[in-house]
Amino acid sequence: MKITKTILAMSLAAVMAMGVLSGCSSDQQSLEKIKESGEIVMYTNAEFAPFEYIGDNNEIVGVDVDIAKELAKDLGVELKIENVKFDTIIGAIQTGKGAFGAAGITVTPEREEQVDFSVKYVKSKQYIVQKTDSNFNTIDDLKGKQIGVQLGTTGDLTIDDALMAAADREDGTDGILYNSGAVLNQYNSAPLAAADIGTGKLDAVVVDELPAQAIANRENSGLKAVEMKYSDGSTVEEEYAFCVQKGNTELLEAINNTLERLMAEGKIDEYVLNHTTQE
Numbered sequence: 429m430k431i432t433k434t435i436l437a438m439s440l441a442a443v444m445a446m447g448v449l450s451g452c453s454s455d456q457q458s459l460e461k462i463k464e465s466g467e468i469v470m471y472t473n474a475e476f477a478p479f480e481y482i483g484d485n486n487e488i489v490g491v492d493v494d495i496a497k498e499l500a501k502d503l504g505v506e507l508k509i510e511n512v513k514f515d516t517i518i519g520a521i522q523t524g525k526g527a528f529g530a531a532g533i534t535v536t537p538e539r540e541e542q543v544d545f546s547v548k549y550v551k552s553k554q555y556i557v558q559k560t561d562s563n564f565n566t567i568d569d570l571k572g573k574q575i576g577v578q579l580g581t582t583g584d585l586t587i588d589d590a591l592m593a594a595a596d597r598e599d600g601t602d603g604i605l606y607n608s609g610a611v612l613n614q615y616n617s618a619p620l621a622a623a624d625i626g627t628g629k630l631d632a633v634v635v636d637e638l639p640a641q642a643i644a645n646r647e648n649s650g651l652k653a654v655e656m657k658y659s660d661g662s663t664v665e666e667e668y669a670f671c672v673q674k675g676n677t678e679l680l681e682a683i684n685n686t687l688e689r690l691m692a693e694g695k696i697d698e699y700v701l702n703h704t705t706q707e
């Protein structure tokens with residue numbers, strides 16, 4: 429009896445140790461393993477032009493893809509892209525399913541607890557997509573409105589926070605939209621949400637600057653994109669970075685090298701321009 433218990437406890441400990449090792453080390457996605465396999469796996473959500481979207485040949489293209497291709501080239505490996513829901517990307521990188529996440533991902537303190545971020549490569553702000561004859565400029569203007577967002581994005585988090593009561597908010601005051609009748613509607617993509625402005629289901633969609641403009645600039649969209657301000661005139665400023673599993677410093681350094689090279693060469697601005705005019 430005693431022996432079996434000990435054996436059981438020992439094997440349990442061994443299994444747990446293995447779990448800890450495979451769960452917490454970035455070994456599967458180490459630079460060495462990536463080079464050995466000849467392939468690097470990027471996780472993204474291709475509903476976010478100009479950063480990642482489905483191009484004319486049904487391939488995933490965009491600024492982040494251009495950067496990732498340069499990274500793959502620098503490492504001498506092939507790039508493989510997994511197109512998933514935005515709110516599952518961080519988890520997939522955290523658990524080592526993919527080597528890195530590249531999806532116009534805003535660096536936030538909460539996300540920094542889950543993954544490691546590269547150097548920042550793009551600045552952005554939250555915008556309000558709306559009918560051309562609407563007049564939403566500030567977050568206050570969204571009181572009582574039907575608001576669409578992409579699930580799990582910073583647009584989602586910003587509106588969600590504005591809807592909360594004092595007790596649930598960090599600064600202890602009611603959110604701007606609290607009790608105003610405004611409703612948060614979560615979609616799997618911002619373009620899908622924007623389509624519901626057309627059907628009248630939504631009044632506005634809150635999404636990052638360039639994706640907002642890409643949606644509004646589509647032919648006959650009937651939509652415009654306006655920078656979202658707080659009543660004091662300030663805006664919601666964000667910066668994008670690639671992410672890797674926590675502790676995967678070798679891969680992170682390689683990503684930073686490629687990003688820094690591309691920024692120094694002015695390539696990122698060029699990619700943005702290419703994918704903005706091609707829309």
Ligand code: ARG
Nearest residue numbers: 473476531532533534581582
């Ligand atoms: N920057 C925003 C965020 O990090 C939105 C990113 C959405 N990206 C995408 N590929 N759908 O939450």
